[in-house]
Amino acid sequence: MDSNWEILTTGVGGKTTLADHLSTLKPGSRIGVDPALLSYSESKNISNKIKKNNIELVPITTNLIDLLWSDRPGMSDDKISFLKLELSGISLKEKLVQVREMIKKRGGTGLVITGLDQIAWLFNLRGSDIDCNPLFYSYSIVTNDKVSLFVEKEKLTEEAVQNLEGVEIFPYADIFDHLKFLSKSSEETKIITDSVCSWAIVDAIGTENIVEEYSPATVLKLTKNKVELDGMRNCHIRDGVVSVKFFSWLEKELLQNNMNLKIGECEAAEKHLEFVKEQQHFVGKSFATISVVGANAAAGHYSPSKGSDALIDINQIYLIDVGSQYLDGTTDMTRTWHFGTPTGWEKECFTRVLKGFIKIDDLVFPSGTTGYVLDPIARMSLWEAGMDFFHNTGHGVGSFLNVHEGPIGIGIKPYFNDFGLKAGMVVTNEPGYYESGNFGVRTENVCIVVDKETPHNYGGTKYLTLESVTLCPIQAKLIMPSVLEPKEISWLNNYHKVVWEKLSPHFEEGSYEYEWLSRNTAPI
Structure with a gap:
């Protein structure tokens, strides 16, 4: 420049x-x-x-x-496919009933949808116009008697068209003409628009004709149905198998095959992708893999480029943050590993992060509590030592949709206060610590918000907790047991027991993977 x-x-x-x-x-x-x-x-x-x-x-x-x-x-001409009912759980017809009820309650006469994940969810369609996200460029308008989808019809598969009965399909660029006509069709027009709508969309409708609210599609897709939740659990088992294959491979290469300082950060990420491609229902990555060692891990969310990436050193902390898109769910996991002998300081930092991670995972809280309120709990052990991390503790996760799904999450962003957590929502739990020029640590699981039976229900309040669906050992070598409370050690041992029970049947007894999993899920 x-x-x-x-x-x-x-x-x-x-x-x-x-x-x-x-x-x-x-x-x-x-x-x-x-x-x-x-x-x-x-x-x-x-x-x-x-x-x-x-x-x-x-x-x-x-x-x-x-x-x-x-x-x-030009615009992508990739095909748009139909997500079968056994994977989506609820039909378009049923979703439209729910959407229209919310439009009416909010005083609207219609809804314009510009969020691509909202459209994919509503119509049970998936595409590939955007890397790592199963989305397609489109708009939609829903009124009391009509539903329109603005997308190039030739992109839709035959099965997709067959499952859009009653939906008017128009070219993508026609949205603005339709909105201008809609706004002039009645003096009572009140079209719901949310914060992701462009200024151009609102201008076409007219500011006097809009109701600024969260889109009903955004609100409804936050709470997953039973089919979606079962899919999230199942895809995380397959993802856990990948984790065992990857970490056992990397350990064997570095320690047994003398490959220290010969395997690059990008090569490790590529090997992980090889393993995940073997799994049923795999579609693609859910974000660019973060495979980093030493000082690169201190950048938090830095992704290396091949040729300039660092070589994995057994004397430095290695961090991988990786996620996949499966037909039945979306994954996102971070693990921090050390293949040599970690220092006392590295162990203390890792353990303080782990304490926050466990406190969030094991927490029981009233239904409707926001992630804004929960965030400090993940930081307490770090704060005690004058430490912190710069990102949110967690984010919402879509069901074979965006790996970052708003507006729920655990953090101090103001909009995390807009929606209380409810059973069926999916969030990540991922505290960390980053020391510039030295190392970074983070532990992350995807969790389903579930009902929790409590001895009492004061005022009729329902209580919730988190169910970790991510299945991958947390390295004991990096833990300083003296910093953990007995309850936290119990949590870790119980988690590893679940990991062992769900993943060990997928490996041949006596294999390197089986023995690796056994060692890394042993009680501490």
Whole structure:
């Protein structure tokens, strides 16, 4: 880039925000923006901050970059398939009844859906237009008597079309004309839009015709049905088999076959992918694998590139954060491992993170408690030592959908307070600790929120707890037992007992994998 450009740091740890920067422009400035690339909520946020300096955002109907982009790639023509009822659990017809009930309760006459995961969930369709996410570019409009899907029809498989009976299918680009017509069709028009809607969508409807609420599709898909929950449990067993194969392979290569400093971070990630491709219902990765060693692990969510990646050193901590998309569920797991002799400090850090992890997993809490409230519990042991981590403790997980599914999670983002946790929701539990230039540790499981029987139910309150469905040993070598409470040691031994019982039948007795699993699930 030449000297005409100024680089500004934003985001986590950033020095400014886009709105703050635009506020410094000359008073009276008019800032052009493509409204299709900016959410309505963000456009309002920026406009409110810059108007004090008489600065204005101006929507431009034709993107100026597109006018110059002569070799722009076309839209994906990948096929969109139907997710059978034995995998989705609820039909489109049943989901539409629930969606329409929520539209009515919120005083709306219709709903425009722009969230791609919401559309995939509602129509029981899956695509591959976006890496690691089984989504497809589309829009949808739901009213009391009609449901429309805006997608190129030729992308739909024959089975998908057959299962869209009663759905009007229009080209993707027709959405804006339909919204303008819809907003003029009645004086009583009130279309529900949520925060992911673009400014262009809201502009087409008219701000006077919208109801700003979370989309009913977003709310409904947070709570998984029995088929989805069974699928999550089953796919995590297969994912656990992969973990045993991977870690036992890596241990054998590094320690028995003298491959120390010969296996790169990317090569390890590729080997994991080889193992997972062997599993039933595997579709693809749910995010780019984070396979990192030593100082690279301290970056938290850094993914190496082949050729510049580090070699795995048995004298340094190794961390892998990996997830897969299966037809029956989505996985996300992090494990921290040491193939040599960890230092006392590494063990203390790992154990303090583990204490927070166990406290969240073992917690009993009232139904409706938000993840915003739970977050400090994961940090208490770290705080006692003046330590912390910079990311959320957990995020929602979709069912063969986005591995990061909002708006639920465990953390201090304000929207984590918008929805209380309920039985059937799925979240991750992933505290960590990162020491710049040295190492990073994180332990992560996917958990299902389940009902918990308690001796008493004060005021008729129902109670919940988490069920870990991720099945992979937590390395005992990195644990400092003196830092753990008896209850925490009991939790660990019980967890490893479950891992052994569910995974050992998948390995031949006496094999290296079987013995590795036996050693790493032994009680401490």
